[in-house]
Amino acid sequence: MNVRICMKRLAAVEIDPSLSNQHEFNAGRLRQELELAGNPCKGRIDFLFYLGDDEAPVTETERYTLYDARLNKPRAAEWRMYYTNVGISEHARPDDLMLLFRPDRSSNDLVAVIARHGTEIERALSLDLAGREPEELVGMFFADSEGLNPRTINVLLQVLRRPVPQVALEEYDFAQHPLLLGAVSRGTMPTTAEMAAAAQSIVADTGVTPEDPDDFIDSSLAAETALFKAIELELGNRKLAAIPDDDRLNFDVLQGFFMTFLQSRRARRGQSLENHFRYLLNALRIPHSYQCRTEGGKTPDFIFPSCESYHDPTFPDDRLRMVGCKTKVRERHAQWLDEATRIPVKYALCVDDRLTDPLVLRYQNRLRFFLPRGLLDSIYTKRRIHPLLGSVAQLVAAVAH
Known part of the structure; x- marks a missing residue:
């Protein structure tokens, strides 16, 4: 992923309807940096609100219009971005950090990640993208996403999912x-x-x-x-x-x-x-070792961050991860549980539409299952074990830390 990202702190007049009915950003430089063409330029904004470090993000979709407020007037152009104000006014607060970017060059649709001021997510984004503490980030700042570390990539990629074509x-x-x-x-x-x-x-x-x-x-x-x-x-x-x-x-x-x-x-x-x-x-530049040999000659499919880290007694156990892969689980769970003894909770990636409630519940503190989101939604949504299952994106985020 390599996109141009705008970073800015939200002001009260930009998000509070009682202070302003305009719902606008000054967008001259934004238009230039994100290469948005047209007057007016219109599209969708997918919002992802991180309201707390231990909370799942809230998502909203709104529309925007980017236009020259001085069109046909003698003065220089003044570009503004007008947006519908339903979701942002409900969830965002003044001083929250907003990342705005255009994930697809063939579309004018945008993505906005908004992190609550004072959260660890806000600090991670500020350090990874701008190289500075959140308090040092003022005004509008632009960064290139190339070379991001996996932690930040996984914050951004959660809103980049598109329907499978x-x-x-x-x-x-x-x-x-x-x-x-x-x-x-x-x-x-x-x-x-x-x-x-x-x-x-x-x-x-x-x-x-x-x-x-x-x-x-x-x-x-x-x-x-x-x-x-x-x-x-x-x-x-x-x-x-x-x-x-x-x-x-x-x-x-x-x-x-x-x-x-x-x-x-x-x-x-x-x-x-x-x-x-x-x-x-x-592709996501997540450090790992494939087929690492551990105790007793066993070879887990994937060890994170590396086989060397696993065999280093000074490396913290709680930073090690193991993932086993199998399309259908069947009896493979017994093998996974017996691999990589330094890692008490193993991860399993599968595409199994017949996981049983007793199996998942029995090993919930020792083995966690991850499946593609489409399979989770179509097969397991109404099942008792649904809260214990994770998506591939969640697995990627878990092993990247």
């Missing part, structure tokens, strides 16, 4: 993908690493990025599955057609034929989630 995936011509053509030419299935890389490239073409962790994992798995099925279908049809006419298609012949493809499916699915999560961590 399912139509784009459905319309993708998997039959013409270079990986499929190469597999047909060789007569063999691609490796799991090749499949993962191809899926990530396809997902990038649809507009989903690692800054949307839940959508990225969901879309990557969907793209890889669709591409795999396209390759499998083409290879299967060709191999089936190549069986000599004089061979009897008895049970043994058919069983051997299909077992070859079933084994390929199992091998790929077992590593695909790991591959995509690893790519996500690297």
Whole structure:
């Protein structure tokens, strides 16, 4: 993620309807820095209000209009941003820190993160972006997001989620993908690493990025599955057609034929989630070690911040994290619980739509499960265990600290 971010403290006249009915910001420099064109320029603002360090953020969506208040007048232009005042007046307070940025260059829609004055979130944003304590941040300040540390990235990325472009995936011509053509030419299935890389490239073409962790994992798995099925279908049809006419298609012949493809499916699915999560961590620059060897020769999927930290007795236990990946949990939870003994609470990333209440409740103090947001919303919203489950974005935030 690399965007230009405006930082400013909110003034009472900008948020309190009893003091001003204009609901405006002076926006001349803002227009220039965020490269907003048009007169007027209109769009949406997605607000994320951090009202306390231990509270979930409150979200609101409003509209804005950026215009020249002196249009057709002899004096120089005076750019102002007018916004609807429903959410901001209810949640924001004078001196709160606001970050305003444009996440997508193809749209005039904006994102605003507002952190309550005096919170640790406000201090983290001020230090990471401006390199100064909150009290030193006055006026309007602009910063480039490139090089942000993971803590700040994860504050920002929670409002950057966009719906998964399912139509784009459905319309993708998997039959013409270079990986499929190469597999047909060789007569063999691609490796799991090749499949993962191809899926990530396809997902990038649809507009989903690692800054949307839940959508990225969901879309990557969907793209890889669709591409795999396209390759499998083409290879299967060709191999089936190549069986000599004089061979009897008895049970043994058919069983051997299909077992070859079933084994390929199992091998790929077992590593695909790991591959995509690893790519996500690297893209977000979150330090980690993959397949770190711990006690008794065990190798957890991911250790944070590093394998070296895990084996350093002076490194605090409470700063270590472990994540195990498995599409379907089944009995894997017993293995996770037995890995990385320095870490009392393990994390598990899965896409399992059959997690049982007894399993999650039984291990709630030892093993926490994380799933893509779409799966959480569609399967677990009304379940008793829903409060104990987390999204991929929440997992990313947890391992980044």
